[in-house]
Amino acid sequence: WAAGSHHLFCLVNLILALTHPQQYAAAREVLGLCKNFHTTPCARLWDSVFTGVGVIANRVTEPHKDTGGYLPWYDILFTAGDYDGGVFNLSALGLQFAYPPGCVIAVCGKLLRHSVPIVDGNRVCSAFYMKQGVQVWAGTCQPEWSRGPKTA
Secondary structure (H helix, E strand, C coil), X not given: CCHHHHHXXXXXXXXXXXXXXXXXXHXXXXXXXXXXXXXXXXXXXXXXXXXXXXXXXXXXXXXXXXXXXXXXXXXXXEEEEEEECCEEEEHHHCEEEECCCCCEEEECCCCCXXXXXXXXXXXXXXXXXXXXXXXXXXXXXXXXXXXXXXXX
């Protein structure tokens, strides 16, 4: 699965590099350490800078905050499938976004309560996230809030 997800991992890595360069740099450092650490050959196939990915299929996602994240960090949500009527809710802010197949959302899931209602069809969401404990273990810097990419 990890080898087959290489292109998706690279795409999500690039999206993080653009939306939160400092978080990307710290995560890239951890990925390099892990690849050089005593890991199994299977673990070396992991090309995502994110330390975890959850796969959610055909499920209503009730309003929630992500408890395992870290406030300045973004999670990346990628949705795919054959469905209509996808909606991503940030109800506390009174915001609702179209969430069609192929949509990517960067969100601070620990800060913002979010939800996704049922859709007509088949939907799969890959939710990429990082755990603060991994960064602490690696001794990398703790990213601050994103200021976006540096401009010349």
